[in-house]
Amino acid sequence: VDLNKFKAINDTYGHAAGHEVLRVIAQRIAACVRSNDVVARIGGDELLILLTGLHGLDDATAVAEKIRATAAYPIPVGDAFVSATLSIGVALAVPGEGVDPLIARADAAMFRAKQAGRDQVIAIPSPLSAKRVLVVDDDVFMLDIVDELLRQAGVQEVLQASEGSAALALVDSEITRPDVVLCDVNMSGMDGIELLRHLADREFRGSVIVMSGSGDDLLAAVGDLAVMHGLRLNGLLRKPFELDDLIGVLDPL
Secondary structure (H helix, E strand, C coil): CEECCHHHHHHHHCHHHHHHHHHHHHHHHHHHCCCCCEEEECCCCEEEEECCCCCCHHHHHHHHHHHHHHHCCCEEECCEEECCCEEEEEECCCCCCCHHHHHHHHHHHHHHHHHCCCCCEEEECCCCCCCEEEEECCCHHHHHHHHHHHHHCCCCEEEEECCHHHHHHHHHCCCCCCCEEEEECCCCCCCHHHHHHHHHHCCCCCEEEEEECCCHHHHHHHHHHHHHCCCEEEEEEECCCCHHHHHHHHCCC
């Protein structure tokens, strides 16, 4: 968060007035967030706000817009009223991401907000947010688990299919064609290995991640098959897997 033209406020009204503006802005920000959120001053005119337990970038952006609008009300300082506005950059943390890269992405978004005219909020997507991921598994319960893990990893568009023909219909459509297919090779009916063959026949150019509850030998065989047919195999996941395992295969995408 950048307090726009704070130097001009100090130069025009004095440092005591500038201090009062900062105090009021801090109070207004605190009123917009929860007690377990963190607000800190990290520079002369820059603040850092850490929000926890949100469901996505849209939630964080909504809070930021509330803060921006609340801060914009004129602040009484002596006999004058000072208008102080904020430029806010929003970034959603990706599991496994360090603090410095996260702050750097938020800072880049804030700089874009300043360049665009100040007094606005710019949100920058997570690296995975632009990816459309198709999860294929005949276990509906597992579909929901993987869906939730993907969203925690920063993926915003997740498609589901419980059998191969439905997956291929999504792949064949220009509207729903995924960037990544995450499939279970142990499905009944059109099993995952057959699905991989169909993807190869369609010259699918996205990435493929394979899940399996069976042994490592099967996963290795599937990997060999994918390479042989020219598919971009980005990872093999042995069920059950956790968020860190999923992040490990998503990171290179």
